[in-house]
Amino acid sequence: MYRDNYIGWNHPSYDLETEIDELFPIDHITEQMIFDAAKTFEGDIQQFPPAHSAIKINGERVYAKARRGEEVEIKSRQVRINSFEIEKSNSRMYIFAFLVQKAHTSDH
Structure with a gap:
């Protein structure tokens, strides 16, 4: 999966x-810091999907509920990030390539 991200x-x-609702200063962040941080995301993590997530609850995409202004409770879930790489960068814009899958736990 590829995704343009604006730091x-x-x-x-x-x-x-x-629309963008906030801008934060980034002058103190170096490109090397971003590359180093990307590597720390690999492995098993607890993911807290946002209210505008594409996951389904009771057969309906959560983002549809959020767009209607409905409160949505989404439980965290364990996922595995197999790889997280930066394909290219340009000022504030970075393109990340990452592979994520459901983590397999021993309690299933």
């Missing part, structure tokens, strides 16, 4: 479906 920009939906 220091915030969208309320965490994607490009909504």
Whole structure:
């Protein structure tokens, strides 16, 4: 999966479906810091999907409920990030390539 990401920009939906609502300074962040941080994301993590997530609850996409202004409770889930790489960068914009799968736990 490839995704354009703009460092220091915030969208309320965490994607490009909504307008930017905040900008943060990034002058103190070096490209090497971003590359180093990307490697720390690999492995098993607890994911807390945002309200504008494409996951389904009771057969309906969560983002549909969020767009209607409904409160949605989403439980965390364990996922495994097999790889997280930066394909290219340009100022505030980075393209990340990552492979994520459901983590297999010993309690299943």
